[in-house]
Amino acid sequence: MTAAGGTAAADDAATARLATFDALLSPLGTELLAAAAAALARGSELADGTRLRAAGHPPELVAAAFGQAELRSRAAAKFPAADQMFFTRPGLEQASSHRAAAHRAARFAGRGRLADLCTGIGGDLVALAAEHPVLAVDRDPLHLRMAVHNAEVADAVDPVSRSGVRERGRVEPCEADVREVDLRGVDGVFVDPARRGGDQRMATGTSEPPLGWCFALVDRVEAVAIKAAPGLRLDVVPPGWEIEFVADGRGLKESVLFAPALGTAPRRATVLLRNGEVATLTGEPDGSGDGSGDRVSDRVSDRFGDVAGDALTGGPAGGLPLRPPGPFILDPSPAVTRAGLVGTLGRLVDGWQIDPRIAFLGVDRPVATPFARILRVEAEMAFDVRRVAAAVRAAGVSALDVRRRGLAGDVEAIRRRLLPARRHLVPHGPTMTVLMTRVRDAPWAILCTELTAAQTGQVEAPERAEGAAAERAEVAEVAEVAAEGPTPAGDGPGPASAGR
Numbered sequence: 001m002t003a004a005g006g007t008a009a010a011d012d013a014a015t016a017r018l019a020t021f022d023a024l025l026s027p028l029g030t031e032l033l034a035a036a037a038a039a040l041a042r043g044s045e046l047a048d049g050t051r052l053r054a055a056g057h058p059p060e061l062v063a064a065a066f067g068q069a070e071l072r073s074r075a076a077a078k079f080p081a082a083d084q085m086f087f088t089r090p091g092l093e094q095a096s097s098h099r100a101a102a103h104r105a106a107r108f109a110g111r112g113r114l115a116d117l118c119t120g121i122g123g124d125l126v127a128l129a130a131e132h133p134v135l136a137v138d139r140d141p142l143h144l145r146m147a148v149h150n151a152e153v154a155d156a157v158d159p160v161s162r163s164g165v166r167e168r169g170r171v172e173p174c175e176a177d178v179r180e181v182d183l184r185g186v187d188g189v190f191v192d193p194a195r196r197g198g199d200q201r202m203a204t205g206t207s208e209p210p211l212g213w214c215f216a217l218v219d220r221v222e223a224v225a226i227k228a229a230p231g232l233r234l235d236v237v238p239p240g241w242e243i244e245f246v247a248d249g250r251g252l253k254e255s256v257l258f259a260p261a262l263g264t265a266p267r268r269a270t271v272l273l274r275n276g277e278v279a280t281l282t283g284e285p286d287g288s289g290d291g292s293g294d295r296v297s298d299r300v301s302d303r304f305g306d307v308a309g310d311a312l313t314g315g316p317a318g319g320l321p322l323r324p325p326g327p328f329i330l331d332p333s334p335a336v337t338r339a340g341l342v343g344t345l346g347r348l349v350d351g352w353q354i355d356p357r358i359a360f361l362g363v364d365r366p367v368a369t370p371f372a373r374i375l376r377v378e379a380e381m382a383f384d385v386r387r388v389a390a391a392v393r394a395a396g397v398s399a400l401d402v403r404r405r406g407l408a409g410d411v412e413a414i415r416r417r418l419l420p421a422r423r424h425l426v427p428h429g430p431t432m433t434v435l436m437t438r439v440r441d442a443p444w445a446i447l448c449t450e451l452t453a454a455q456t457g458q459v460e461a462p463e464r465a466e467g468a469a470a471e472r473a474e475v476a477e478v479a480e481v482a483a484e485g486p487t488p489a490g491d492g493p494g495p496a497s498a499g500r
């Protein structure tokens with residue numbers, strides 16, 4: 001087999017990788033994979049690896065089985081059937097999670113044969129093939145073989161099918177450069193261009209094939225969806241395309257660009273919730289036309305120096321009122337800030353901005369929304385490290401989290417200065433979050449505690465925007481605001497706790 005566009009050396013390497021893959025699929029490979037998975041679970045990889053090699057099994061195959069078992073265990077966070085799937089390291093890193101893939105595959109409902117261009121190890125293919133015949137194209141023969149295998153595994157496990165009726169053999173693999181593929185007879189295209197070359201991440205804004213080529217697909221097939229980096233420059237997206245940002249918990253994962261034939265709103269923020277539900281918010285971007293909310297981690301200069309964090313540029317978020325913080329603060333999902341939908345969220349929850357350029361929203365009741373975490377304001381003051389440190393200490397906290405938005409400074413250094421001495425930490429006390437931000441253009445500290453789902457479960461975000469022109473909120477789950485995962489880019493580190 002010849003790797004599309006490859007050199008002789010690359011062909012040899014590709015042949016060797018395919019031979020290893022075949023060997024892993026053999027009865028011996030299956031046995032070694034099971035042994036490696038068990039060793040990993042017990043933490044006895046070294047001893048078991050030695051034992052397997054001593055038993056006469058080929059060392060390369062034993063090593064490949066352990067490598068694959070390790071990838072499968074990492075992949076469990078993305079795929080329900082991970083323990084039966086196959087991955088390469090870059091293939092897994094770039095693969096769409098099962099939930100994200102299933103969410104966007106639904107956009108192709110009612111369409112016939114699809115093309116999954118740059119299929120990789122098949123993260124998206126699994127979801128697309130659940131409902132459609134799919135032409136799966138990749139120039140990496142190993143990825144393509146893995147993708148076909150993974151789609152078959154998913155077919156057996158059937159985690160995504162909505163119809164419940166699935167035909168086998170609906171994936172048509174095609175080892176080729178996507179630029180050379182005939183798309184006649186294709187009713188929709190999904191493309192996920194590579195943002196890694198081997199183990200190297202490509203420069204920001206570049207991909208293979210380039211985004212410009214992906215956008216031009218619409219000249220051949222009207223229904224095109226493109227997966228791109230979450231830090232994508234929005235000015236490269238052609239007018240009329242929908243831009244979606246997807247967060248998994250609090251972590252921003254990707255953007256997806258939908259051609260006009262598939263798009264339903266200018267902007268969309270989607271949050272994959274921990275309970276398996278998906279919440280999605282749509283609307284017009286804040287300050288439409290002036291770039292508001294277009295940055296994931298703005299750095300602009302003002303009289304406080306470098307302003308960092310999820311700042312909004314170009315004016316208030318969608319004309320929200322401007323007021324001092326109030327009793328509760330909503331800290332929007334990075335998908336919401338990145339999509340420029342802070343104003344949409346604010347109107348949905350009757351919120352206000354505490355500063356025209358800061359993405360925190362004030363609210364006067366503990367509203368539960370999947371699009372933000374909610375914090376109760378315990379105290380607020382002009383930002384002065386000594387004063388804030390004294391207030392934190394007086395509150396009797398067990399842990400401290402510092403979030404910075406719109407102010408410069410080394411968050412970790414400031415957190416160390418604010419954190420009470422160990423003897424003043426209260427083991428079962430609350431975790432305090434200090435928001436370092438700006439209020440009415442002044443450096444400000446807001447001392448907060450995060451509300452649990454139970455504390456917010458009583459008050460749900462009203463779906464007031466439903467039916468309003470170009471604004472729609474599909475609130476699938478409203479109580480998932482507490483105990484969220486990693487912080488968005490630009491925020492501070494996780495809490496330092498009394499139990500450290």
Ligand SMILES: C[S@@+](CC[C@H](N)C(=O)[O-])C[C@H]1O[C@@H](n2cnc3c(N)ncnc32)[C@H](O)[C@@H]1O
Nearest residue numbers: 094095096118120121122123124139177178192
């Ligand atoms: C980001 S990964 C795809 C991930 C996939 N959507 C998933 O969820 O598993 C990109 C893939 O594009 C392939 N690729 C890059 N450039 C290509 C090209 N010009 N033609 C065909 N495949 C290409 C790479 O081999 C890689 O497998």
